[in-house]
Amino acid sequence: xxxxxxxxxxxxxxxxxxxxxxxxxxxxxxxxxxxxxxxxxxxxxxxxxxxxxxxxxxxxxxxxxxxxxxxxxxxxxxxxxxxxxxxxxxxxxxxxxxxxxxxxxxxxxxxxxxxxxxxxxxxxxxxxxxxxxxxxxxxxxxxxxxxxxxxxxxxxxxxxxxxxxxxxxxxxxxxxxxxxxxxxxxxxxxxxxxxxxxxxxxxxxxxxxxxxxxxxxxxxxxxxxxxxxxxxxxxxxxxxxxxxxxxxxxxxxxxxxxxxxxxxxxxxxxxxxxxxxxxxxxxxxxxxxxxxxxxxxxxxxxxxxxxxxxxxxxxxxxxxxxxxxxxxxxxxxxxxxxxxxxxxxxxxxxxxxxxxxxxxxxxxxxxxxxxxxxxxx
Amino acid sequence: xxxxxxxxxxxxxxxxxxxxxxxxxxxxxxxxxxxxxxxxxxxxxxxxxxxxxxxxxxxxxxxxxxxxxxxxxxxxxxxxxxxxxxxxxxxxxxxxxxxxxxxxxxxxxxxxxxxxxxxxxxxxxxxxxxxxxxxxxxxxxxxxxxxxxxxxxxxxxxxxxxxxxxxxxxxxxxxxxxxxxxxxxxxxxxxxxxxxxxxxxxxxxxxxxxxxxxxxxxxxxxxxxxxxxxxxxxxxxxxxxxxxxxxxxxxxxxxxxxx
Ligand SMILES: Nc1ncnc2c1ncn2[C@@H]1O[C@H](COP(=O)(O)OP(=O)(O)OP(=O)(O)O)[C@@H](O)[C@H]1O
Ligand SMILES: [Mg+2]
Numbered sequence: 178x179x180x181x182x183x184x185x186x187x188x189x190x191x192x193x194x195x196x197x198x199x200x201x202x203x204x205x206x207x208x209x210x211x212x213x214x215x216x217x218x219x220x221x222x223x224x225x226x227x228x229x230x231x232x233x234x235x236x237x238x239x240x241x242x243x244x245x246x247x248x249x250x251x252x253x254x255x256x257x258x259x260x261x262x263x264x265x266x267x268x269x270x271x272x273x274x275x276x277x278x279x280x281x282x283x284x285x286x287x288x289x290x291x292x293x294x295x296x297x298x299x300x301x302x303x304x305x306x307x308x309x310x311x312x313x314x315x316x317x318x319x320x321x322x323x324x325x326x327x328x329x330x331x332x333x334x335x336x337x338x339x340x341x342x343x344x345x346x347x348x349x350x351x352x353x354x355x356x357x358x359x360x361x362x363x364x365x366x367x368x369x370x371x372x373x374x375x376x377x378x379x380x381x382x383x384x385x386x387x388x389x390x391x392x393x394x395x396x397x398x399x400x401x402x403x404x405x406x407x408x409x410x411x412x413x414x415x416x417x418x419x420x421x422x423x424x425x426x427x428x429x430x431x432x433x434x435x436x437x438x439x440x441x442x443x444x445x446x447x448x449x450x451x452x453x454x455x456x457x458x459x460x461x462x463x464x465x466x467x468x469x470x471x472x473x474x475x476x477x478x479x480x481x482x483x484x485x486x487x488x489x490x491x492x493x494x495x496x497x498x499x500x501x502x503x504x505x506x507x508x509x510x511x512x513x514x515x516x517x518x519x520x521x522x523x524x525x526x527x528x529x530x531x532x533x534x535x536x537x538x539x540x541x542x543x544x545x546x547x548x549x550x551x552x553x554x
Numbered sequence: 555x556x557x558x559x560x561x562x563x564x565x566x567x568x569x570x571x572x573x574x575x576x577x578x579x580x581x582x583x584x585x586x587x588x589x590x591x592x593x594x595x596x597x598x599x600x601x602x603x604x605x606x607x608x609x610x611x612x613x614x615x616x617x618x619x620x621x622x623x624x625x626x627x628x629x630x631x632x633x634x635x636x637x638x639x640x641x642x643x644x645x646x647x648x649x650x651x652x653x654x655x656x657x658x659x660x661x662x663x664x665x666x667x668x669x670x671x672x673x674x675x676x677x678x679x680x681x682x683x684x685x686x687x688x689x690x691x692x693x694x695x696x697x698x699x700x701x702x703x704x705x706x707x708x709x710x711x712x713x714x715x716x717x718x719x720x721x722x723x724x725x726x727x728x729x730x731x732x733x734x735x736x737x738x739x740x741x742x743x744x745x746x747x748x749x750x751x752x753x754x755x756x757x758x759x760x761x762x763x764x765x766x767x768x769x770x771x772x773x774x775x776x777x778x779x780x781x782x783x784x785x786x787x788x789x790x791x792x793x794x795x796x797x798x799x800x801x802x803x804x805x806x807x808x809x810x811x812x813x
Contacts, residue, residue, distance in 0.1 A: 360612060431649040435713070437610055439663035439720055440639025449666050453653045 205254050213250060217243035240271060284531075291528025294521040299325035300529075304485035309512035312519070322518040324511070326526045328487040329502035332402065333533070335491050336481065336498055337471050339406035340413055345463055347410070348417025355418070356425040357447050375415040383411040384476025391480075402491030405481035405498075409470045416469060420462025424455040457548035464541035468534045474500035499530045556583040556754040557623040557640075557723040559604060564620065565783075566599050569613035573599045575783035577618075579773060586746055586755045588765035588792065591775030592807070596784030597758045598646075598728050600775070604756065605641035605726060606634040622723070639663070642722035646729040648709035650701035650716070657697040659712055660684060663720035679719055687715035688745050707738025714745065724754040732760065743768050762808060766796050774804045 221239030228234060244267045252260025298321070307324030315323055351368065359365025387408035391399040428451050436446040452459070482495035483505055497505075503523045510519035559581040566574040574596035581587050589597045602608040603616050606627060620627045627637050650659045660680045664671050671679070680697065684690040689711040693704070701712055710730060717725055727746075731739040746768045749755050759765050765772050772795040777784045788795065788804045799805045 429649070431645060431647060432651060434607065434610060435645065435649045435651070435716075436662070436666060438605065438607060438638055438643035438645075439666065439716065440635050441663070441666040442635055445666055445668065450651060450653075454651075 203255060205251060209250065209254075210247065213247050214243055217246055244268065244271070287524065287528050287531055290521075290524035291526075294322060294525030295528055296321075298323075299522065299525050300330070301325065301327050303328035303487050304511070305487070307485070307511060309514070312510075312512035313515050316512075316515040316517060322521055324518075324522065326499060326502050326522065326529065328484060329497040329499045329526065330529065331487060331489055332481070332484070332496040333471060333498040333500075333530075335489060336402050336405045336409065336477070336496065337467060339403060339491055340409035340470060341463070341467055343406060344410035344413035344417050344466070348414045348463075348466075349421050349459065351414070351418045352421035352425055353447060353452075355422055357443070357451070372415045372418050375411065376419070378411065380408075380412055380473050381475040381479070384408040384479040386411060387476070388479045400480060400482040400495055401493055402481050402488075402496040405477045405496065406491060408476040408480045409473060412470050412473065412476070413466045416466035417463055420466065421455075421459050424458035424462065425451060427458075428454045457545040460544040460548055461541035464537050464544060468537040468541075471534060471537070472500055472530060474504050477501050478504070499526050499533075502526050503530070555721070555723050556752060558583045558754065559724060559756075560619075560621040560624075561604075562619040562621070564600075564603065564616060564618035566596065566603050566608060566616050567614070568599075568611065572783045574603075574775075575785055577786045579786060579789055581754060581756060582771070583754050584750055584752075585770045586750050586757065586768050588769035588772045589756065589758045589775060590760070590762065590765050590772060590807070591784070591787075592777065593760075594780070594784075595775040595777040597775055599784070601726050601728055601756065601758055602643075604724070605643055606637045607643060609634065639720055640722050641724040641726060642717035642720060644710070644713050644717055644725065644727040644730050647733055648706055648713050650704070650709050650712050652700065652702045654701060655698045656693050656701045656704070656712060659701040660715050660719050662716055683715040683719040684712075686718050686749075687711045688741055688748075689715055705738075707734045707741065710734060710738070710742060711745065714742070714749075718749070718753070722753065724756065725749060727755065727757040729758050729760060731764065739764070762796075762810075766792060772796070774799075774801075774807060776803050776807070 218239045221235055221242050222230075224238045224242075225231065225235040244264060247267055248260050248264040251263040302323075302325040304324045304326075305328070311323050315321065351372070355365050355368060359368065384405075387404050388400070390407070391404045432450055432454060433446055436450045437443075441450075477498050478501055481498070481501075483501055484495040484497045488494050488496050503526045506519040506523035506526070510516035512518065559579075561577055561579045561581075564574070564577045565572060566577075577600060589601065591597055599608065604620060604627075608614045608616065616628060618628075622637075622640065626632070651662060654662065657676075657680050658665065660683050661671070661676055664676075664679070681690060681694075684693065689708060692708060693712075696703075701709065704712060710733070714725075714730075731742050734742065743764065746755055746757065750770075757765075757768065769792045771790065772792045773789040774787045774795060775784050776787045788799060788801045790800070795804060796808050799808065805811075
């Protein structure tokens, strides 16, 4: 290796010269942009202090100064086209940073307020038997908060699992029909239309639908986990259909034809060639659909009610999920006189929920790369 | 088991559009037949009617008869799946299944159909088919690697191996070399010459020299103008088509005075 490099270097007719490349004439030197930024920050700080210092005005003044100075400098040295390029580059980066602010601040707030309440007691005990008196006592003693979200965590897992079990087969079969069989037929067009309509259904309406539907079947007050799962699958199915449809559509037709030409039937071709080729995209689409419904609150309240003890049976009795747990802890604190324990539990549950959604998103990427058709030798 | 194909008065449609009109042609068993003609004259369309792949396209339909050793492919009650397992097809662009290893690609016709096959039978079928496609020596050490990791020419030979593994009577090839370099092309042409001893081969090509090199008989198709149907102009021994064609249009085309 090193011999090779030495040889190639020796073979170079002229060694690379250190003088400034004439092709880079009329360009700003590398340090110009950081220097402008530093200048903008200093002047921005000065302006901001004049009008009574605050972080917001400081950031705004510096950013505006930087964009103006950078643009003018580039225009003067490198020409108008480069100047405009610089301006738009800075503006786009600025928009990106602006978009990051809410995300970062949400994460920060949830971590700050949720971490104190996040411990194994919170994770593995329910609210069973935790009353206002218990909270008052622990506040008075300065003792750790009693009671946690174990029942809500289990409820979230069970209800989401059942919602997935319902919506994945329905959604995938619908997508297979649309792409492989329906083509542009009347039925396929109608289904596409209704899937589009379903995408826009407000989640509370989905909840009311499921509650009313089971109410008709089982009588009023038929509230249990499975009803909530049905409500969530009404919300999930259109997402699953859409993402599966897109994935099936990008499977090249040549693969289907290759399979037909080997004398393979249509349904086997779909099952063994088309779906395996698209499975990574389908799986990550499903995971994202789960992430979308896992935080739903309203449809759970009207279908599964609220519970403070552990219930792992989705076919009987009320159930809590993390979002409804948060909602109830904030809206009706366990102890109306000492709301701090409830607030702490709510934030810890919020942190847990965010972690779950993040895990799902990471899981989607993992699944996509695991199932992706293998490349290379 | 090579079989003969006899086509009688075949019209091929895309919905209402008549793409190929009134073709009658007899293809001998254990021979190589080349289809040549200008772009858009319906060579691919006609070729795909020979194993009922045409009807996979929405609106695709035919009138007339295609006889495989006397049995009409389009007769009532004939299952296109049976037809396709007897008449295999190799496409213009190599299309190995991306989710499968080289070995599984060769076994695709068996495995996708859910047939049980013992491990030793599978191994010998893989070796026989890959040897038949002149690919065995290049891939025998990496049968479990994905088929998409091969070069274009190797992929095309893998597709040929996949086709001969289902032991068809006839192999149709639609411009099998058009995406390949000259060396891979020669490898495939040699292969076609060998396939002739066991199969009936029909090949579409734009390469006149290729048609002259590999085929026993050549069919020249032409089209009167855009929107008009393609027709079979002349069908004869390859030597006769290239040295002594009967039709003026054929002579113009093979001598390069066309379009
Ligand atoms: N899927 C399709 N739907 C409608 N018309 C089609 C379709 N495929 C091909 N055609 C038409 O059928 C005619 C014949 O096309 P075909 O692909 O068979 O030509 P070809 O001889 O194979 O041409 P080439 O040499 O360029 O491959 C053309 O007019 C083409 O526009
Ligand atoms: Mg063609």
